[in-house]
Amino acid sequence: MGASKSTITIADVAKAAGVSTSAVSYALNGKKGVSEKTRARVLEVAESMGWRPNSAAKALSDSRSRSIGVVLLLHDTEEFASGSYAMECLAGLSRVLEEVDYSITLRMTTGGAAAACRIHRDWIESGRVDAHLVLxxxxxxxxxxxxxxxxxxxxxxxxxQQTTKGLPTLYSQDDEGARAVVRHLHELGHTHIARVAGPEQYMHTLIRDSATMDECARLGMRCDSLHGEYMRDDGARLTSMFLNFSDHATAIVYDSDSSAIGGLHAVTAQGLVVPDDISLVSWDDSAACRSAKPPLTALHRDVRSIGDKAGRLLLRMIDGETVGAVPEDPYTLVVRDSTAAPKPTD
Known part of the structure; x- marks a missing residue:
């Protein structure tokens, strides 16, 4: 015997129709996001099951803001313009939300996580957004x-997920990415590399540090590491420090494309040639990496697809689904002209 009319839910209709709960929600509420064929199928199944909207749930649905709240933490207000990760991620998120007539409510703060927390708390209390994306x-x-x-x-x-510990999370596989970079440089013959790493307050920085050091130890390589912000100035400054070491590394790995571009400028400013004198590797593989001279070898991840995936997970959560820890797509190493075998030592 099927569920009684009083207990039939959107999830029941979704199961019977063989579609997602999001698709059922869009179909029943006359929203964009499903084809007319799917909408007709959902309406037919819902009617046959005797589904009726709960009045309280309908009122709540009608009062939705149809907005996702995002707060960006900036160390400098110009960082948003120069850092492509946030823009690419938001572009992917926006693409998904536009399909269902949702928008992004965006705030930026230089006050750190505490300031961002106050903004999110205000949104929770005011109901200004339906869901929150936390970066x-x-x-x-x-x-x-x-x-x-x-x-x-x-x-x-x-x-x-080591940081969020059970909260809904979309996480990157940074350990595998770091190991892939080390293996690439080892195959080229490098035995001494360096890392211009990101800020130490982030778990992914620790994961990259640990995986890089572990893989270097396994392959008998040496690794130096300095930490800074994801900015060109820090990339240039830390690269210059490495190059001034009497026994400096033959390859440098950067935790962001902005710092990698800064590092490239620092290398050329000292009259060195990439990759003849030193090899460079970046993360994220933005347009800046591809257009640099020479183009930079980089760990590629489709950042727009991260925003896309985040948007779809958030819409599912708004519809009442439970989301756990979900991995991003794996990194792929794109080898370009900025890495080569090190110069032979005399």
């Missing part, structure tokens, strides 16, 4: 506790 999660981040206190508020973290 730039730090150790001891107050936003983690905030959303633990509000488990019914849809919130997705772009972070490492």
């Amino acid at each position: 730039g999660v730090e150790f001891g981040d107050p936003r983690l506790e905030l959303f633990r206190e509000h488990p019914d508020v849809p919130a997705l973290f772009l972070a490492q």
Whole structure:
């Protein structure tokens, strides 16, 4: 015997129709996001099951803001313009939300995680957004506790699952990416490399540090590491420091494309040639990496697809689905002209 009319839910209709709960929600509410064939199928199944909208749920649905809240943590207000990760991610998110007539409510703050937490708390209390996308999660981040206190508020973290510990998370596989870079440089013959790493308050920095050091130890390689912000100036400054070491590395790996471009400028400013004198590798593989001279070898991930995936997960959460820890697509190493075998030593 099927479920009684009073207990039939959107999830029941979705199961019977063989579609997602999001598709059922869009179809029943006359929203964009499903084909007319799917809409007709859902309506037919819902009617045959005797589904009727719960009045409270309908009122809640009608009061939705149809907006996703995002707060970007900036160390400098110009960083948003120069850092492509956030823009690419938001472009992917926007592409998904536009399909269902949702928008992004965006705030930027130079006040760190504490300021971002205050913004998210205000959104929760005011109901201004239907869900929250949380980026730039730090150790001891107050936003983690905030959303633990509000488990019914849809919130997705772009972070490492070691940090979020059970909260809905879309995470990158940084350890495998770091090992792939080390193996590539080892195959070229490098035995001494360096890392211009990101800020130490982020778990993914620790994961990259640890995986890089572990893979170097396994292959009998040496690795130096300095940490800075994801900015060109820091990339140039830390690269210059490495190049001034009496026994400097023959390859440098950067945690961001912005710092890699800064590093490339520092190398050429000292009269050195990439990759003849030193090899360079970047993460994220933005347009800046591809257009650099020479084009930079980089760990590629489709950042727009991350925003796309995040958007779809958030829409599922808004519709009441439970989301756990979900991996991003794996990194792929794109080899270009900035890496080569090291110069023979005299």
